[in-house]
Amino acid sequence: MGRSLPVFKPLTPADVRRIDQTSRQILERIGIRIKDDAILDKLKKAGAQVNHHNQRLRFKEEWLDKLLSRAPSQFTLYSRDEKNDLSLGEGEVHFANGGRVFRILDIANGGYRLTMLRDIARTAMLVNHLEHIRFYVIACQAHDVEPQHYHLNDFCNAFNNTTKHVMGGCDNLEGVRQVWKLASLIAGGEERLREKPFFSVITNPVSPLTIGPNAANILSFCATHGIPVTCASAPIAGATSPATLAGTLAQMHAEALAGVAITQVFSPGAKVLYGAVPATMDLRNIEFAMGSTEMGMMGASAVQLAKLYNLPIRASAGVTEAKRPDIQSGVEKSFSNLMVAMAGADCILLAAGMLDSGNSISYEQYTIDNEIIGMVYRVLSGIRVNKDTLSLDVIEQAGPGGNYVMEEHTVEHMMEEFFYPALSVRCNFDIWEERGRPTMLSRANDLVHNILTEREEVEEGLLDPDLLLEVRKAFPEIRNI
């Protein structure tokens, strides 16, 4: 990394403090509604101000600070291959795809269809192959699986097709429990999983200021079982939060801090990510707008707010309203990915594969986003300035009118100095015509085809066959994979 992050701070230090003060007032005066009495009891015993009548949990400043100070400022999201372990809180930015969409664009016929279990397997294969997408998020709804077995089937397919860390949005406690059992079996025991948890869970509050029973119970389960978790606040400015960006940030920050604080009640030191998905509404027609410039700005601001408490953050970027990989998707994705990465977010979700306001995916978009993210990483790595890179001797040797193409210095530096895109078209006009006028999208389509055929021809998942037999025996609900 060339320069230490952040290199982009949309908020001044004074603005950060004012937003934080407002959030603390929200938590103390208004509080969070938790729609689960058993959880409220637990919180009350731990020193919370609870009003059972209106299910309201309030955070006194001291209590809030005590809880927040317990949350770890650094931890690791483990992979199963040890090569893709992701350290959080150490100034690294890790991009991932986005999850739980229900539609997929089929480039071959130009149409959309519902997503199936095989789409989870294939998107996991893609992410396993694409170097800049550093972990996998359960990408879509498996419409061919019974809802009560979603999570088990989803995660099993993910584990079988990528060894990178797997994160997934979960609906209910039972689903998380099933996945935890499955992962324990794969890890070779609960303790080994606890030591190096290779999956993590996303749940969400409901803006404004509400945490449902499922989310609360998932937070409790994850905290006590050592599973990294995030309770990602996802307000929509103008709809479920104020129309002002500052107001939305204040509410989002309150919700995100509440999520972090609650996990620390259940288990001090529990691995938790500050979660932020601040979106907007196009008020002309009340249309959801995740590709808005403001979403990127707020995503970057959320990093500043999380870092005020030294909390690792699961931020969001790279979303678009575009329905196909096109100019709009390229512009919107690049804009927010760059902003949020330059702000120094530990994890950036939604950044690959998504289209259509996070409702659709496309295989091609995964490869295109991998390239956009590669460009972002190139920006983050900065410009190396030292005696060798300044090249005075080489400039002298080439002299006026010389060239540098053949210099040893060129060969020495050419790999690390430049980002080499796999999909952008850089050939000259004649060669471009000879090759049948390729575009980024046509090349993305070729790459997807290569990756998937290569993997599917092998017809073997990444889980050991013996282990897979054990898994099938223990979980008859898992479909043949």
Add this chain to the structure above:
Amino acid sequence: MSDFKALSEAVNKGDTKTALVEAQKALDAGSSAEEILNKGLITAMNEVGDKFSKGLLFVPQMLRSAKTMQECTKLLQPFFQEGDVLSKGKVLIGTVKGDLHDIGKNLVSMMLEGAGFTITDMGVDVSPEKFVEKTREVKPDIIALSALLSTTMPAMAQTIEALQKAGLRDKAKVMIGGAPVTEKYAQQINADSYASDAGSAVNKAKALLGIS
């Protein structure tokens, strides 16, 4: 008889120093200069070309290999015997009048040289008269003209006309190249061939002379 493995490796890496040592060793061990050239250097350059077309090497690496080969060929020069096949053909190359850009032309020169052609490089801003004069002197198989600017492209046509007037047009093939140059323009000004980049220049040159 040697398989020239170390020499081939040095050419592949573009390591001139080692390559020269290895070529000298091969001479000392009794290999003929022609054998070293054909079985060592040119074979190695073919490997380099293959790797490049598969995307395993970048242009600077290929050019360094070509340069290594040139240096080795110089070392072998005094040891060639009459009748040895040394060159794929002679190429006279230059950037046309009014144009001072030479990086593209230099790349083409180096690639052609690496492929076994003998190059006479006239540099930049070369007038039609100078091309004519040098053609008489060198008797090239191919005359290669380069231009980067659309404003200097007409000098390509003027050079071809000058060759025509001097009665030299049918003594050599003319190929042209450069960013604004097209296949169509080549046909328009009666050039024999056009190459869109340094890599294809080698293939086009070989095609012009009917060699592989």
